[in-house]
Amino acid sequence: MTLSHDLGTELAALEDQDLRRIRRTVGGLQGPSIELHGRRVLCLASNNYLGLAGDPRVVAGGVAALEAGGAGAGASPLISGHMQAHEAFEIALADWQGTEAALVFGSGYHANIGVIGALVGAGDVVFSDELNHASLIDGCRLSKARRVIYRHRDLADLESKLRESPGRRRLIVTDSVFSMDGDLAPLEGLVSLARQYDAEIMLDEAHAVGVFGDEGGGYADALGLGAEVAIRMGTLGKAFGSYGAFVSGSRELIDLLVNRARAYVFSTGLPPATVGSAAAALEIIRSEPEIRERLWRNARRLHAGLAERGCAMQPFESPILPVVIGSSADVLHVAQQSLAEGVFAPAIRPPTVAEGTARLRVTPIATHTEAEMDAAAHILNAARERR
Helix, strand or coil, X not given: CCHHHHHHHHHHHHHHCCCCCCCCCEECCCCCEEEECCEEEEECECCCCCCHHHCHHHHHHHHXXXXXXXXXXXXCHHHHHCCHHHHHHHHHHHXXXXXXXXXXXXXXXXXXXXXXXXXXXXXXXXXXECCCCHHHHHHHHHCCCEEEEECCCCHHHHHHHHHHCXXXXXXEEEECECCCCCCECCHHHHHXXXXXXXXXXXXXXXXXXXXXXXXXXXXXXXXXXXHHCCEXXXXXXXXXXXXXXXXXXXXHHHHHHHHHCHHHHCCCCCCHXXXXXXXXXXXXXXXXXXXXXXXXXXXXXXXXXXXXXXXCCCCCCCCCEEEEEECHXXXXXXXXHHHHCXXXXXXXXXXXXXXXXXXXXXXXXXXXXXXXXXXXXXXXXXXXXXX
């Protein structure tokens, strides 16, 4: 049997199960609407929460950094790829996060596998929420530490596992905003358990930075618990509208990661333009809370509109609004019907979510209008009812 035949068989099996993925080509800038294969549609499929990916000031920040620093960093950060743009941005990130230092990574995936692998290994224990992002799961698997999975947001289950799982170093790993359900980690309870059982917390704030907190510092910041969380990771490709990620914490943490995080040590530094765009976005995030307020208004309006028209919605906790349909075949039909009416909200299917919980993952952004939210609620519900 040839490799080509074998791969074709695998793809056919995915097709038969309604699980085969395809890419769609977007034209122009990312924004409240996008050009999809030459047609303009309302976009409810983006993590560009504040609409900054196409903001002229963020674009200008990237252009200026491109002209000043060139197209690429040229090498890994420990060789010659740590440039002035990176240094200045890391200082600004640490000031914003209220930590001693920060470190920029190539992506959130790089950051999570790099941090976990640098901090825990053989003889250590890592406790992971069962619905954590794949990058956290893979970081735990690659670390060689003992992995203990606790039930989603279940503090009692976590406590029993902390009590039963001794280790040299113990690390609790969790998303702050879970990416498929939009629900929130029970952070106050996690902090209490970490204190009680001599553990540290690594918090993935990918969907929280820019969205929660007075200056968009994240969920820990919004709860006043930043000082209680030893390791915080945030991405630059969501609310920031750019690309990459950062980790904030103590000077000792960052210095150790510079030396031990393989995903950092062995990766080329971020391009200056990417850093310049992210730095411009950070200034906007800190100084313009009204953008965040518009995001939350849009999310609440869309959530209410979907619920009022008969959609069974989870309690509102974040701008991630799952519309659970059930089967992969049904959710594909609803997504196709919605797109035909001008709303892009693609189907999310297993293994990204559990079997029987295929859904539309609906995410409004700050630059949508109220009229667009009302229209979207009508179109999505009509498509759901026709499945």
